[in-house]
Amino acid sequence: MDTFYTDVLCIGAGLAGERVAVEAASRGFETICLSLVPPRRSHSAAAQGGMQASLGNCCMGDGDCPDIHFSDTVRGSDWGCDQEVARMFAETAPIAVREMAHWGIPWNRVVAGKSTYYKGGKQYEKVEPAEREGLITARDFGGTAKWRTCYTSDGTGHTLLFTMDNQTVKLGVKVHDRVEAIALIHDGETCYGAVARCLKTGALRVYMAKATLIATGGYGRLYRETTNAVICDGSGAVLALNTGIVPLGNMEAVQFHPTGIVPTNILVTEGCRGDGGTLKDVNEERFMHIYEPGKQELASRDVVSRWMMHHIREGKGVKSAYGDHLWLDIRHLGVKHIKTKLREVDEICREFLGVDPVTQMIPVRPCQHYSMGGVRTNKDGAAYGLKGLFAAGEAACWDMHGFNRLGGNSLAETIVAGRIVGIKVSDFLEGCEIAIRTDVIKAAVKKEQERIERIVRGKDGRENVYKVRSAMQDALMEGVGIFRTGEALRKAVEDLQKVLERAEKIGLHSGGVGANPELSLALRMKGQVKLALCVAYGAEQRTESRGCHAREDYPERNDRDWLKRTLATWKEGETLPTLDYEVNSSVWELPPGERGYGSCRIICAEDTAVMGQSATQPEAN
Amino acid sequence: MGRSLKFNIFRFNPEDPASIPHMDTFHLEETGAMTLFIALNRIREEQDPTLQFDFVCRAGICGSCAMLINGRPDLACHTKTNNLPEEITLLPLPVFKLIGDLSVDTGTWFRAMNEKVESWIHTEKTLDPKAPEEPMSNDLAEEIYELERCIECGCCVAACGKANMRSDFMGAVAFNRIARFMMDPRDQRVGNEYFEVVGNEEGIFGCLGLLGCEDVCPKDLPLQDQLGMLRRKMGWQSIRHLFSGLLPG
Numbered sequence: 001m002d003t004f005y006t007d008v009l010c011i012g013a014g015l016a017g018e019r020v021a022v023e024a025a026s027r028g029f030e031t032i033c034l035s036l037v038p039p040r041r042s043h044s045a046a047a048q049g050g051m052q053a054s055l056g057n058c059c060m061g062d063g064d065c066p067d068i069h070f071s072d073t074v075r076g077s078d079w080g081c082d083q084e085v086a087r088m089f090a091e092t093a094p095i096a097v098r099e100m101a102h103w104g105i106p107w108n109r110v111v112a113g114k115s116t117y118y119k120g121g122k123q124y125e126k127v128e129p130a131e132r133e134g135l136i137t138a139r140d141f142g143g144t145a146k147w148r149t150c151y152t153s154d155g156t157g158h159t160l161l162f163t164m165d166n167q168t169v170k171l172g173v174k175v176h177d178r179v180e181a182i183a184l185i186h187d188g189e190t191c192y193g194a195v196a197r198c199l200k201t202g203a204l205r206v207y208m209a210k211a212t213l214i215a216t217g218g219y220g221r222l223y224r225e226t227t228n229a230v231i232c233d234g235s236g237a238v239l240a241l242n243t244g245i246v247p248l249g250n251m252e253a254v255q256f257h258p259t260g261i262v263p264t265n266i267l268v269t270e271g272c273r274g275d276g277g278t279l280k281d282v283n284e285e286r287f288m289h290i291y292e293p294g295k296q297e298l299a300s301r302d303v304v305s306r307w308m309m310h311h312i313r314e315g316k317g318v319k320s321a322y323g324d325h326l327w328l329d330i331r332h333l334g335v336k337h338i339k340t341k342l343r344e345v346d347e348i349c350r351e352f353l354g355v356d357p358v359t360q361m362i363p364v365r366p367c368q369h370y371s372m373g374g375v376r377t378n379k380d381g382a383a384y385g386l387k388g389l390f391a392a393g394e395a396a397c398w399d400m401h402g403f404n405r406l407g408g409n410s411l412a413e414t415i416v417a418g419r420i421v422g423i424k425v426s427d428f429l430e431g432c433e434i435a436i437r438t439d440v441i442k443a444a445v446k447k448e449q450e451r452i453e454r455i456v457r458g459k460d461g462r463e464n465v466y467k468v469r470s471a472m473q474d475a476l477m478e479g480v481g482i483f484r485t486g487e488a489l490r491k492a493v494e495d496l497q498k499v500l501e502r503a504e505k506i507g508l509h510s511g512g513v514g515a516n517p518e519l520s521l522a523l524r525m526k527g528q529v530k531l532a533l534c535v536a537y538g539a540e541q542r543t544e545s546r547g548c549h550a551r552e553d554y555p556e557r558n559d560r561d562w563l564k565r566t567l568a569t570w571k572e573g574e575t576l577p578t579l580d581y582e583v584n585s586s587v588w589e590l591p592p593g594e595r596g597y598g599s600c601r602i603i604c605a606e607d608t609a610v611m612g613q614s615a616t617q618p619e620a621n
Numbered sequence: 622m623g624r625s626l627k628f629n630i631f632r633f634n635p636e637d638p639a640s641i642p643h644m645d646t647f648h649l650e651e652t653g654a655m656t657l658f659i660a661l662n663r664i665r666e667e668q669d670p671t672l673q674f675d676f677v678c679r680a681g682i683c684g685s686c687a688m689l690i691n692g693r694p695d696l697a698c699h700t701k702t703n704n705l706p707e708e709i710t711l712l713p714l715p716v717f718k719l720i721g722d723l724s725v726d727t728g729t730w731f732r733a734m735n736e737k738v739e740s741w742i743h744t745e746k747t748l749d750p751k752a753p754e755e756p757m758s759n760d761l762a763e764e765i766y767e768l769e770r771c772i773e774c775g776c777c778v779a780a781c782g783k784a785n786m787r788s789d790f791m792g793a794v795a796f797n798r799i800a801r802f803m804m805d806p807r808d809q810r811v812g813n814e815y816f817e818v819v820g821n822e823e824g825i826f827g828c829l830g831l832l833g834c835e836d837v838c839p840k841d842l843p844l845q846d847q848l849g850m851l852r853r854k855m856g857w858q859s860i861r862h863l864f865s866g867l868l869p870g
Contacts, residue, residue, distance in 0.1 A: 037675070038728030040773055041683040095750045102754075104742040104807060106765035109757055134756025152766050158682060159769050166741040169732065177728035178720075200720050201636055229678045263654055266680045321652040351681060351699045353654050363654075466666045510671040514636025515721055518670035 002205045006032045009209035011181045014042035016393025017215030018164045019418020025171040027426040033175045036231045039165050043229040047157030050149035051411035053093035057135040059128050060147035066090040072144045077402025078547035079592040083585045086400045096415040104163045107136040141407040149408040184239050185444045191389035195448045202514045210432050211425050214391040218371030222532050224473035225367035227267045236395040238527030240375045245385040247567035249376035249397030252538035255548045256482050258304040260367035263322035268345045273297045277330040281316040305366035305482045327361035372401045381421030392421040403547025455522045458507025465506050465522045471499045480536045485552045489540035496533045503529045534568040534577045559592045559605035623651035629710040634721045657697035673722035684774030688723050694776040696839045714779040731773045734795050743810045768801040770840050777834035789823045793834035793844045800847040816858040825851045
């Protein structure tokens, strides 16, 4: 069996994984990245909008600073984040953006003089000062006080990923692409690397490392309707969960977006509604004004998503071969507006749907978009429970997003966390030596060989892996989507427990020879159902509404009882995760308050350590 | 009622000693807005779980799913079946090493290409984390981005007559990458250094000028312009080379 020894093993070669690898390699450590796909195909490339950093160069970002970015991030998280981490993030983001410029990102720049922009369908004018000509500029994104999102046209994730991968090539970081880690090697105290399967040949390999990083992205593909790439199936979270020791944080924190196109769930931007686009039903009638007379189509992401699903459930959806959907209508904005200000939307509609948005309506429905939960780490990126194991990016619950991530903060997190965690991993490696436990490696490999053998030979049954996946997706879409109630969540948990029983009986219907795609999925499936149960059970237990987690039976944000993070671990042989809780922030620089958007019913915290000196208390003089 | 589509798909699993290269036929009823992403996943889930193909983003930005679609290299994810006849023939991209069926190893090829052209900014400068960034004009940033849009899908290589004949030919993707760095003032490489990489038969002088690359690029990159520019600049470099050898030091 091929065995590789390295200082750092990065599982995942998207932006976060590669940024850690670049840091470690530039400190002289040998680094190998594993990636399901060639690294430049990672889902990081899909982020189009940009990354937030408070450079304050453009006139609409005048006066911006890390303090304001911090405040926006904490409000966005609905006070569910770790404020120490959010502070570190906001302070580091400007450095990370400039570092990427140094490495070659063609950031869009300030152009001095007058220009126009649109807001709510209306045109406004702004004037950029001459002294800032040529500095990195920014665009407007939801939930931010300033224009702060740095960008390269409509391909920010793409240019960041290519530039980062250029650095790994320059530094000689080895990237083993089409290799999937299928189990961590550990002795209950220390992580020694991973057992992996080559997706070109199907052969097993062993990677031994002093430090192992999980940077595999989110778990959006647990849901049927998601904007995520097909590789975002939570494989890194499964590696951690299967140790029985390492906890996953806030897995119930899942963000939805109102306008994915049907059938392929590719995102069309909020700008459509921002500029005056409307949502319509099967009768080609608007409906948002019935539910939200004030903000109508422009209510927050989760609110619009919820009413859309409600309307579909009322039987007002449009039937299609891919399930019910609604219409997004931008025809009235006119050809000029659509071809210039909404060019991306025009291209997506024509290229992937064959729809001309100038003359036709766009089929849309809400879908999963981002995973705030993940492998729980401390502020250094070190996973709880196992020495030598780290996590970064969407795969991690480092926890700067809490219960809702702001647009532009996901790309920023990959680069910033990658930089910070990369330094901490390198510090950890200074003088670090490990004794190789051959018995531990042997046991880990044997366990995986037997698992593969049982699935290929159908020793536990012949459950069809695609049907099991479909059943898992049904349970999540039905019960753990945008609408959450105790009753539906309990049913989802029960259903998923039945799916888990089926997942244990998966057997192949093909030979399993070589890079067999059925086997690849079968090896992932049981872990994915466990993740789904962490999401569903965590959501069922959390009896409040916070950020994207909206409980109809508990509509208040409950700071008195729920200013805490869910930690899910899975004990061998159990049918449910074990849930523990920890205080979600050790510092309360910004005490919990109103976000200033969305509905705001709050049960206040009573702890003065959280709330600080209350304004209503008499002054002590 | 949709059309009945007939798919002829190349099959071969190099890891299976019993496998020999052949074509398999599958039938599917067409549904609205069907793309090859939807069709191929349905075939795998409903008819043959061993079928190998590659999709990642399924939104035309990651470059994973290039294949020969009725003879023409293109991204499968953005190919709608209603733009194709009822009979659809799918083959893996040529030039790249076959992994199985429609899946090819582009990762190894592009890593080697990036190493060869040294696809990174070459600079003596170091980053001062506290200093503001160096200014650049927005027009130049957008010009660089225009070439940076390449997604390394491999369509241009598959459509290249020279690359199909000669495995060490660098291809339009490499020329475009070099043009991108030549345009970037942050890269301190000079003409001669680029000449050493690309001023030869594997490089720009090996190009036959057939321009299949530009015809098939799914991102509509201006490849022809880059080929022309490089040929001119490297032509001058080669004359300079010639004379520097003849002239006394």
